[in-house]
Amino acid sequence: MTSRPKDTEQDALIDRHCTPDHIPTSTYRLQLTPQFGFAQAEAILDYLRALGISDVYTSPYLQAHAGSNHGYDIIDHSRINEELGGEAGFIAFTDALRRRKMKHLLDMVPNHMDITSNANGWWQDVLENGPSSQYAPYFDIDWYPLKPGVKSRVLLPILGDMYGRVLERGELRLERQNGAFFVRYYDHCLPLAPDSWIAPLSRALELLPADTAEGDDALAIQELQSITTALKHLPPREATEAEQVEERNREKEVIKRRLEALCAQSALIRNAVDRVVAEYNGTPGDPHSFDLLDALLNEQSYRLSFWKVATEEINYRRFFDVNDLAALRMEDPRVFQDTHGLILRYIAEGRITGLRLDHTDGLYAPHRYFNCLQLERCKQLLGAEAAALLERVAQRLQTARVPALPRPLYVLVEKILEPGEHLPTRWPIYGSTGYDFLNAVGGLWVDARAERSLTSTYRRFTDMRDPFEEIVYRSKKQIMRGSLASETAVLAHALKRLAEGDRRSQDFTQNSLASVILETIACFPVYRTYVDEDGSREENDDRYIEQAIETAKQRNPGISPSIFNYLRDVLLLRFPEGASDAQRSEQISFALKFQQVTSPVMAKGVEDTAFYVYNRLVSLNEVGGDPARFGVSPAEFHAQNQERLEIWPLSMTTTATHDTKRGEDMRARISVLSEVPVDWRTLVNRWSRLNRSKKTELRGQPAPTRNDEYLFYQTLLGAWPLEPILEDDQAYAHFVERIDAYMLKAVREAKQRTGWISANEDYEQALSRFVQGTLKNRRGRFVQSLYATVAKLATFGACNGLAQTLLKLASPGVPDCYQGSELWDFNLVDPDNRRPVDFDRRRELLDSIQRRIDDRLALARELLDKFQDGAVKLYVIHTALNCRRQHLELFIHGNYQPLSGGEHVVAFARSLAGKTLVVAVPRFPFKLTQGLEPWPLGEVWGSATLELPRAGTYQNLLTGERLTSSGEQDGLSLSQVFQHFPLALLEFTGGPA
Known part of the structure; x- marks a missing residue:
């Protein structure tokens, strides 16, 4: 016999040991807050298990900024958030999961930390010590930016006004806290560099009677003199060599302890130091009295500035354009270990069984990074055999493609895919968080035949003529010239340095290079490329770069093509002839940094700007969507499902997240407008006439704009609750308040007449008056017309909502349910969609359903009759999830077969090992019923037939009915399939009766 090749033996051992402990069958997302922590999450586990959930998927819970309602503003990766219950609460929560045989998926933030909290020890150390801080390499800081005044300093844009005004109003106060000095600005407590204490301590020595002091006082004065001398001998803040960093870190702490002890023991020293502190703090009204404090602040490793300055001069990379969140250099192994230690420990203990990674495009x-995560898990699983096998694991992680990968940890990534873009198959992950599915299933309810009519209505009403592509281009440029100006300036500076290293490019000017970068990013077709340091890249990366360059060239004939060609060659890692190793390294660094900028520009320019400008049919304006793509055909939907089954069978499928712009059922209702485009045109024009008097004239123009008004009407139509709020003063007032808050956020995001950085208060007040004025009279013609329209469309929107829910639960992938969306989800964008959820109500409804489950047909009919309470959606989810639990292998690995049933049906079959399930849902129910029936049931289907994968008897798990195909045709009459309920989940039970 011949022995197996060594690599094959190793691979077999790796595959045997490095297998995932657990794969979710379904997940339920919980938003943990100080008001809803681990104890509250534990209290609903029985409800979630009864619903059919296998994995509880939570927002981040490492120690975050005080009061955080989302957990993304982490300040300490080594602790569990105390406000959520701390480690004890976490242990109790995960123990409770284990007892119920449930698992836990954690949303993790690998990109950034909150830097506004005084409790962020890493950032405080950076502020205190600058480049010589032991944590300076942890953050992505440009210590040598274009602006000379920030050399070796961090720009801190935390002030509410210009620096000089804030200083002279006395809002910046010097403080001594034990053995250290700080400057306080309201809640901010910023450390002063120890070597900058020399001036105030020297001033304190001048106030002391050095020549006449005796005994303990003389010794105290000598100690203060010694401390001052020690400060002078600290390694400088610009020193970054390991030995000097270690020495500075050690000696400054010794000095602090000495000063603290001295001030505690000597009233003479303490009083002198505190007198100097008071002197530095100046007197409001006397500008010169602040000269000392100004000089002291100018010595720091940071420069305080007005928050609006960040758009152009900030020199640390942020999470998008959020000044409070500084980017981490996760590519540094020390950062990885220090941020993941606690999480990896809990993974080893089995308390965390999967990770959802936030904004991985920022890495x-x-x-x-994904390789590092899987390698760490392999180390845990291989144990004693790890050392001999890890090199082979690392090789496989680097080169293999899905599914031939060691993927012991269930990992999902937040990734927005543009049309035609695919998730990189060499990533050792299990898929994405499901935005691709969300937009595909949502597009099913948009009738493409209405595109021309709805486009015409929108253009006539708003006079908005530009296509979405043009709005995206302008919005991205607006972002790069505004909130992300500093990021693009840093790129331009880096490219100029690179160009100067080659005589063939040294004549390119800074301005021309900046223009080419801006135009190329504005034309970039995807969020980012994935060129690695070794030159490897994803399949279409080169094509995306070439496409962006060519489009930018066409849009800018006035810029020399040679500059665009230069940027193209840099990004494609085409090195100049004779380039040195240092030049090659610098070019690679630029290419990778460029990738980190295209992503936030796309996110802020498209999702957070263009999506609020282009309001043709706002159900299409969803995260990961393309509003220019008017509807998705069943064939396209099936093709995506088949691709997911083949490549990413365990990817998440979702219809709502904490980041979505609108609740899943709100989108489903708005999409019904594509079935009634003529009626919509009549309505929106009538409503505008009724509300004309509610507008305000600003500089000769009515406010709000027609575009904002158009968004307002769609928002009202989609978000109007099914509960009778017109008769409930409190409920109605709350709804109006939500709409008012949403519209304010929407117009600020659009950045047309107001914005976050420069708010136009007159316009915002006019908008609020319009919202409040139009909705004030509940008996008025507008509100009554709106209410009547909602009543007319409500069941058809609900039908779409139920349909997309069942498709999500039965399609290939792991379905996720966002908290509370098991009832009707008419939420608006965050923070509206993070409101508390009434779990008691949901538990009561589920208990009622379970008590009556034996008579499914009667139950389904009753739930449909009183659909307004949402229990019918809860019932569909409960039934489908428990079906998944019973037939898990079928849903994960089963064959997927599209089925035909005519234009008004979306249907497919899942089959495996003799088991078959058929899913069928209505499409365009308003058109099918001509709006004359509340639900698409029974005779409205006429003679239409649903194709079946095999003849025989099927049981509809939603109604309990048994349906048998007759004759030689493998089909069922749709009037039978949808006789009593507008959804079908059919289980094959045997051959023909």
Whole structure:
């Protein structure tokens, strides 16, 4: 016999040991807050298990900024958030999951930390010590930016006004806290560099009677003199060599302890130091009295500035354009270990069984980061055999593609895919968080035949003529010239340095290079490319770069093509002839940094700007969507499902998240407008006439704009609750308040007449008056017309909502339910969609359903009759999830077969090992019923037939009915399939009766 090749033996051992402990069958997302922590989450586990959930999927819970309602503003990766219950609460929560045989998926933030909290020890150390801080390499800081005044300093844009005004109003106060000095600005407590204490301590020495002091006082004065001398001998803040960093870190702490002890023991010293502190703090009204404090602040490793300055001069990379969140250099192994230690420990203990990774497009090297996660898990699983096998694991992680990968940890990534873009198959992950599915299933309810009519209505009403592509282009440029101006300026500076290293490019000017970068990013067709340091890249990366360059060239004939060609060659890692190793390294660094900028520009320019400008049919304006793509055909939907089954069978499928712009059922209702485009045109024009008097004239123009008004009407139509709020003063007032808050956020995001950085208060007040004025009279013609329209469309929107829910639960992938959306989800964008959820109500409804489950037909009919309470959606989810639980292998690995049934049906079959399930849902129910029936049931289907994968008897698990195909045709009459309920989940039970 011949022995197996060594690599094959190793691979077999790796595959045997490095297998995932657990794969979810379904997940339920919980938003943990100080008001809803681990104890509250534990209290609903029985409800979630009864619903059919296998994995509880939570928002981040490492120690965050005080009062955080989302958990993304982490300040300490080594602790569990105390406001959520701390480690004890976490242990109790995960123990409770284990007892119920449930698992836990954690949303993790690998990109950034909150830097506004005084409790962020890493950032405080950076502020205190600058480049010589032991944590300076942890943050992505440009210590040598274009602006000379910030050299070796961090720009801190935390002031509410210009620096000089804030200083001279006395809002910046010097403080001594034990053995250290700080400057306080309201809640901010910023450390002063120890070597900058020399001036105030020297001033304190001048106030002391050095020549006449005796005994303990003389010794105290000598100690203060010694401390001052020690400060002078600290390694400088610009020193970054390991030995000097270690020495500075050690000696400054010794000095602090000495000063603290001295001030505690000597009233003479303490009083002198505190007198100097008071002197530094100046007197409001006397500008010169602040000269000392101004000089002291100018010595720091940071420069305080007005928050609006960040758009142009900030020199640390942020999470998008959020000044409070500083980017981490996760590519540094020390950062990885220090941020993941606690999480990896809980993974080893089995308390965390999967990770959802937030905004991985912000990482310098995503592929390497995913490899590190899986390699760490392999170490845990291989144990004593780890050392001999890890090199082979690392090789496989680097080169293999899905599914031939060691993927012991269930990992999902937040990734927005543009049309035609695919998730990189070499990433050792299990898929994405499901935005691709969300937009595909949502597009099913948009009738493409109405595109021309709805486009015409929108253009006539708003006079908005530009296509969405043009709005995106302008919005991205607006972002790069505004909130992300500093990021693009840093790129331009880096490219100029690179160009100067080659005589063939040294004549390119800073301005021309900046223009080419801006135009190329504005034309970039995807969020980012994934070129790695070794030159490897994803399949279409080169094509995306070439496409962006060519489009930018066409849009800018006035810019020399040679500059665009230069940027193209840099990004494609085409090195100049004779380039040195240093030049090659600098070019690679630029290419990877460029990738980190295209992503936030796309996110802020498209999702957070263009999506609020282009309001043709706002159900299409969803995260990961393309509003220019008017509807998705069943064939396209099936093709995506088949691709997911083949490549990413365990990817998440979702219809709502904490980031979505609108609740899943709100989108489903708005999409019904594509079935009634003529009626919509009549309505929106009538409503505008009724509300004309509610507008305000600003500088000769009515406010709000027609575009904002158009968004307002769609928002009202989609968000109007099914409960009778017109008769409930409190409920109605709350609804109006939500709409008012949403419209304010929407117009600020659009950045047309107001914005976050420069708010136009007159316009915002006019908008609020319009919202409040139009909705004030509940008996008025507008509100009554709106109410009547909602009543007319409500069941058809609900039908779409139920349909997309069942498709999500039965399609290939792991379905996720966002908290509370098991009842009707008419939420608006965050923070509206993070409101508390009434779990008691949901538990009561589920208990009622379970008590009556034996007579499914009667139950389904009753739930449909009183659909307004949402229990019918809860019932569909409960039934489908428990079906998944019983037939898990079928849903994960089963064959997927599209089925035909005519234009008004979306249907498919899942089959495996003799088991078959058929899913069928209505499409365009308003058109099918001509709006004359509340639900598409029974005779409205006429003679239409649903194709079946095999003849025989099927049981509809939603109604309990048994349906048998007759004759030689493998089909069922749709009037039978949808006789009593507008959804079908059919289980094959045997051959022909």
